[in-house]
Amino acid sequence: MxxxxxxxxxxxxxxxxxxxxxxxxxxxxxxxxxxxxxxxxxxxxxxxxxxxxxxxxxxxxxxxxxxxxxxxxxxxxxxxxxxxxxxxxxxxxxxxxxxxxxxxxxxxxxxxxxxxxxxxxxxxxxxxxxxxxxxxxxxxxxxxxxxxxxxxxxxxxxxxxxxxxxxxxxxxxxxxxxxxxxxxxxxxxxxxxxxxxxxxxxxxxxxVDYLKPELEEALVLRHLLAGKVDKAVAEQISRICVKVANNVRVAFRQDAPGVDKPLSTRVVLRWAKYTVMYQSVMKAQNRSGLHYAIRQAVRMSAAMAGAVNEQITAVAGYDEDMNS
Ligand SMILES: Nc1ncnc2c1ncn2[C@@H]1O[C@H](COP(=O)(O)OP(=O)(O)OP(=O)(O)O)[C@@H](O)[C@H]1O
Ligand SMILES: [Mg+2]
Missing domain, CATH: 3.40.50.300 (P-loop containing nucleotide triphosphate hydrolases)
Incomplete structure (x- = not known):
C-alpha cells in the first residue's frame, strides 16, 4: 500500500x-x-x-x-x-x-x-x-x-x-x-x-569514518548505563575499550604485524558489555575480564589476538593475570 x-x-x-x-x-x-x-x-x-x-x-x-x-x-x-x-x-x-x-x-x-x-x-x-x-x-x-x-x-x-x-x-x-x-x-x-x-x-x-573517540566513548557509556552498570565502572570500561580500539585501528592502517582488521564500533559495544558480564567471575580467578571478554566479542586470528592483548595490557595497566 x-x-x-x-x-x-x-x-x-x-x-x-x-x-x-x-x-x-x-x-x-x-x-x-x-x-x-x-x-x-x-x-x-x-x-x-x-x-x-x-x-x-x-x-x-x-x-x-x-x-x-x-x-x-x-x-x-x-x-x-x-x-x-x-x-x-x-x-x-x-x-x-x-x-x-x-x-x-x-x-x-x-x-x-x-x-x-x-x-x-x-x-x-x-x-x-x-x-x-x-x-x-x-x-x-x-x-x-x-x-x-x-x-x-x-x-x-x-x-x-x-x-x-x-x-x-x-x-x-x-x-x-x-x-x-x-x-x-x-x-x-x-x-x-x-x-x-x-x-x-x-x-x-x-x-564515514569511525566515530571520534569522545563520541564513541559516550556511546559505549550510554549503552552500559542503560544496562544499569555502576557509573564509575562504566566510565572506566568505555574509556579502555575505545582507547584500545583506536590503537588497533591505527595499527591496522599502519600494517602492524598480525592486525588484519580494525575493531569496529559494533565489536567495541559487544566487548564492553561482555566485560561487564565477565568481570566479577574472572576477578574471582584473578584474571582480567577485559582480556577474556574481547575473545568472546569477535573472532580474531591468533596473531591479531596477541597484538590486541598487548594493547589491552598497555591501556589498562595490567595483564591477563592481573599483574601490573
Ligand atoms: N554514531 C553512532 N551512534 C550509535 N551507534 C553507532 C554509531 N555508529 C555506529 N553505531 C553502532 O555500530 C553498529 C554498526 O553500525 P552500522 O550498522 O551503521 O555500520 P555499517 O557501517 O553500516 O556497517 P557494515 O559495513 O557492516 O554494513 C550498530 O550497532 C550501530 O548502532
Ligand atoms: Mg551497513
Whole structure:
C-alpha cells in the first residue's frame, strides 16, 4: 500500500539530533509523525557534527542520490536509518547482493488470485511515487548491469514501466541512499564490484569514518548505563575499550604485524558489555575480564589476538593475570 504523506514538519537540529553545537534556530524539514515505514528511533545513537552537516546539505540542497562509503561497521547504515527516524520520513531498506535483480528493486508483474498478472511496485518505485527514501545497503555487491537499470530514476527523470506503459515521475522529495564498504578499503571485503562510471556519476558522495573517540566513548557509556552498570565502572570500561580500539585501528592502517582488521564500533559495544558480564567471575580467578571478554566479542586470528592483548595490557595497566 502507498504511504500517504502527511504534512511537512520542521525539526530543530539541537533538540532532534542532540547536537548542541548546531545554531539554536537551525531546522531540517521532515514529515509529521505517524507514517508506516519510518525506522524506529535508537535513543543511544550519537550524531557527529560533520556527518550531520554533510547530510543536511545533501537533504536541503535538493539532491537525489547519496553514496556513503566506509569501513565495516563504521556507522553507515545506522546514520541513514537514524536520520529518517528523527525526521519521521519512511525509509525502505533493501539489502543488495550479487543475485539481486533490478526488478526486485523497481517492481514486477505478479500473479493475482484470479490468475491474472498485476504490476507490483518494488521499493524504488514506491519511494518515487511517495517522495520517501530508499536505502540500497551494500550497494557494490549488486551486479553493475543491474545497478545501471536504476540510472534514470536516480537522477529524477520520468520513467515508463515497460510492462504497463505507466509513466512515473519521481516525487521531488524522493531520495536514494547507497551504503558500501570501499572496494579499495584496507579492510578488504570480498565480493565488491566497481559500479560503472555512469552509475557512480549520479551519486553525491560521503565518507564515514569511525566515530571520534569522545563520541564513541559516550556511546559505549550510554549503552552500559542503560544496562544499569555502576557509573564509575562504566566510565572506566568505555574509556579502555575505545582507547584500545583506536590503537588497533591505527595499527591496522599502519600494517602492524598480525592486525588484519580494525575493531569496529559494533565489536567495541559487544566487548564492553561482555566485560561487564565477565568481570566479577574472572576477578574471582584473578584474571582480567577485559582480556577474556574481547575473545568472546569477535573472532580474531591468533596473531591479531596477541597484538590486541598487548594493547589491552598497555591501556589498562595490567595483564591477563592481573599483574601490573
Ligand atoms: N554514531 C553512532 N551512534 C550509535 N551507534 C553507532 C554509531 N555508529 C555506529 N553505531 C553502532 O555500530 C553498529 C554498526 O553500525 P552500522 O550498522 O551503521 O555500520 P555499517 O557501517 O553500516 O556497517 P557494515 O559495513 O557492516 O554494513 C550498530 O550497532 C550501530 O548502532
Ligand atoms: Mg551497513
Amino acid at each position: 502507498e504511504t500517504k504523506l502527511t504534512a511537512q514538519q520542521r525539526y530543530n537540529v539541537r533538540s532532534t539530533f542532540g547536537l548542541m553545537e548546531a545554531p539554536e534556530t537551525a531546522e531540517i524539514p521532515g514529515l509529521a509523525p505517524g507514517l508506516t515505514g519510518v525506522p524506529p528511533c535508537d535513543n543511544t545513537y550519537v550524531f557527529d557534527a560533520e556527518r550531520m552537516r554533510q547530510l543536511t546539505m545533501f537533504w536541503v540542497g535538493g539532491f537525489k542520490a547519496l553514496l556513503i562509503e566506509g569501513d565495516p561497521a563504521a556507522g553507515k547504515t545506522s546514520l541513514i536509518e537514524q536520520w529518517h527516524a528523527r525526521l519521521n520520513v519512511p525509509l525502505y531498506k533493501v539489502p543488495c547482493s550479487p543475485t539481486t535483480e533490478s526488478f526486485r528493486l523497481i517492481g514486477q508483474l505478479l500473479p493475482t488470485e484470479d490468475g491474472k498478472l498485476a504490476w507490483k511496485d518494488g521499493p524504488v518505485l514506491k519511494a518515487c511515487r511517495e517522495g520517501t527514501s530508499v536505502l540500497l545497503d551494500e550497494y557494490n555487491t549488486l551486479d553493475p548491469g543491474e545497478a545501471t537499470a536504476l540510472n534514470m530514476l536516480l537522477e529524477g527523470y520520468s520513467w515508463t514501466i515497460p510492462e504497463t506503459g505507466e509513466t512515473i515521475l519521481p516525487a521531488k522529495t524522493t531520495r536514494f541512499f547507497a551504503t558500501q564498504n570501499a572496494v579499495d578499503s584496507k579492510a578488504a571485503v570480498a565480493g565488491r564490484n566497481i559500479q560503472d562510471v555512469a552509475n557512480d556519476d549520479r551519486f553525491s558522495y560521503m565518507e
